[in-house]
Amino acid sequence: MPLQTAPLPLASVLQQRRDRLAELHPQPVLLWSGQAVARNFPANVYPFRANSHFLYFAGLPLAKAAIHLEGGRLTLFMDDTSPEAALWHGPTPSRDAIAAEIGAAAAYPYAQVDHYRAESATLPFQAKSDSDRSQALIEALVALRLHHDDEALAQIKRAAAVSVAAHRAGMAATPKAATEAEVRAAMEQVIVAEGMTCAYNSIVTVHGEVLHNEQYHHALAAGDLLLADIGAEAPSGWASDITRTWPVSGRFTAPQRDIYDVVLAAHDACIAAAQPGVEYRDLHLLACRTLAAGLVDLGLLKGHPDSLVEQDVHALFFPHGVGHLLGLDVHDMEDLGDVAGYAPGRSRSDRFGLKFLRLDRPLAVNMVVTIEPGFYQVPGILGPARQSGRYNNTVNWERLQDFQQVRGIRIEDDVQITATGCTVLTAALPTQAAAVEALVSGG
Numbered sequence: 334m335p336l337q338t339a340p341l342p343l344a345s346v347l348q349q350r351r352d353r354l355a356e357l358h359p360q361p362v363l364l365w366s367g368q369a370v371a372r373n374f375p376a377n378v379y380p381f382r383a384n385s386h387f388l389y390f391a392g393l394p395l396a397k398a399a400i401h402l403e404g405g406r407l408t409l410f411m412d413d414t415s416p417e418a419a420l421w422h423g424p425t426p427s428r429d430a431i432a433a434e435i436g437a438a439a440a441y442p443y444a445q446v447d448h449y450r451a452e453s454a455t456l457p458f459q460a461k462s463d464s465d466r467s468q469a470l471i472e473a474l475v476a477l478r479l480h481h482d483d484e485a486l487a488q489i490k491r492a493a494a495v496s497v498a499a500h501r502a503g504m505a506a507t508p509k510a511a512t513e514a515e516v517r518a519a520m521e522q523v524i525v526a527e528g529m530t531c532a533y534n535s536i537v538t539v540h541g542e543v544l545h546n547e548q549y550h551h552a553l554a555a556g557d558l559l560l561a562d563i564g565a566e567a568p569s570g571w572a573s574d575i576t577r578t579w580p581v582s583g584r585f586t587a588p589q590r591d592i593y594d595v596v597l598a599a600h601d602a603c604i605a606a607a608q609p610g611v612e613y614r615d616l617h618l619l620a621c622r623t624l625a626a627g628l629v630d631l632g633l634l635k636g637h638p639d640s641l642v643e644q645d646v647h648a649l650f651f652p653h654g655v656g657h658l659l660g661l662d663v664h665d666m667e668d669l670g671d672v673a674g675y676a677p678g679r680s681r682s683d684r685f686g687l688k689f690l691r692l693d694r695p696l697a698v699n700m701v702v703t704i705e706p707g708f709y710q711v712p713g714i715l716g717p718a719r720q721s722g723r724y725n726n727t728v729n730w731e732r733l734q735d736f737q738q739v740r741g742i743r744i745e746d747d748v749q750i751t752a753t754g755c756t757v758l759t760a761a762l763p764t765q766a767a768a769v770e771a772l773v774s775g776g
């Protein structure tokens with residue numbers, strides 16, 4: 334039914350996004366929100382998160398809804414809440430009220446979306462669609478979502494500020510915590526209390542060498558480093574992504590501090606170099622060379638940093654890319670494969686030191702990326718590497734013994750590219766070793 338109500342402020346931001354989509358992709362588009370998945374009975378569901386492409390244009394985390402977009406005009410398809418659902422979940426705004434809030438031109442029951450399927454482009458993982466049509470839509474979505482508008486940036490900053498507070502709380506809680514789980518609880522408490530959720534499963538571990546460790550049962554011991562990778566997600570869906578690594582005791586040991594400062598040098602070098610036109614791949618290689626140079630200075634690697642990086646020796650200790658796109662998702666738009674991450678005509682390298690690079694594009698104003706170099710001693714990488722004898726001329730395996738207590742360090746910030754360089758959106762959380770120690774000890 335056509336709507337008469339005046340659109341609210343959210344609607345004007347959404348309208349701009351839809352108008353831009355119409356310029357890039359004049360053909361009609363259908364996007365679905367998705368719906369909650371039941372665990373064991375219909376009313377006991379896994380936490381629901383609306384699809385990000387839907388959220389970008391619809392603005393609200395609606396469940397079991399679809400939008401049709403054409404010429405900047407949005408048609409909403411969703412059902413009004415039934416009296417039975419209202420009994421369990423409370424009253425919710427009507428379809429027409431939601432439609433007015435997001436500036437929909439019309440709103441119909443969910444089942445009516447079926448009439449628009451045949452004519453519309455959609456995403457291949459949402460519904461059947463002609464693959465040429467899907468490809469054109471994917472390219473338009475990437476072109477739009479790569480560069481954030483003011484509202485998106487404001488939302489990412491809100492999420493980032495809460496993540497900063499969560500990390501401060503985690504550092505402060507560490508001296509009295511017995512396990513990783515207690516520090517995680519202190520951190521997520523801040524996010525939950527702000528009415529936010531986590532943008533991804535939290536990593537809070539003394540085994541930082543497990544890159545996406547999702548166990549929290551280990552006891553904290555005085556000599557351990559604790560790696561915490563936790564990011565808040567605003568109710569609007571915009572994400573943040575921060576990692577800090579701190580000593581459980583409040584003081585880095587000398588070997589820990591040595592490696593920490595090498596990782597920090599790589600982090601700082603990338604942030605100093607980030608500006609429009611710079612290739613993200615070159616930032617990654619800068620991080621690799623900075624790490625390699627630092628490890629040579631510590632006597633851990635042997636050779637010239639450039640040559641070590643060409644041979645991928647650094648990747649034994651830094652086996653991932655220096656970061657990724659950030660937006661409505663952490664690893665933004667990776668549901669589209671590498672279309673967002675890799676500029677047209679580029680594809681992943683099969684080199685050990687480059688194949689995990691998630692982003693290979695020139696930086697541009699209002700892209701938001703993470704910068705997250707690290708150092709890890711992964712037994713599954715270093716054991717076979719040592720056994721093979723292949724690295725005997727480039728790795729000082731005996732010297733590595735002195736750094737056994739450094740299992741994993743990562744330092745991760747969220748960076749907005751600006752006309753003159755970049756702004757670190759998470760800069761309120763210190764990275765310098767002494768400042769991190771002070772935040773832990775101050776707790």
Ligand code: GLY
Pocket residue numbers: 533562574663705745
């Ligand atoms: N939090 C996941 C990542 O940093 O990539």
Ligand code: MN
Pocket residue numbers: 574656657703705745
């Ligand atoms: Mn990240």
Ligand code: MN
Pocket residue numbers: 562563574575576745
């Ligand atoms: Mn992270």
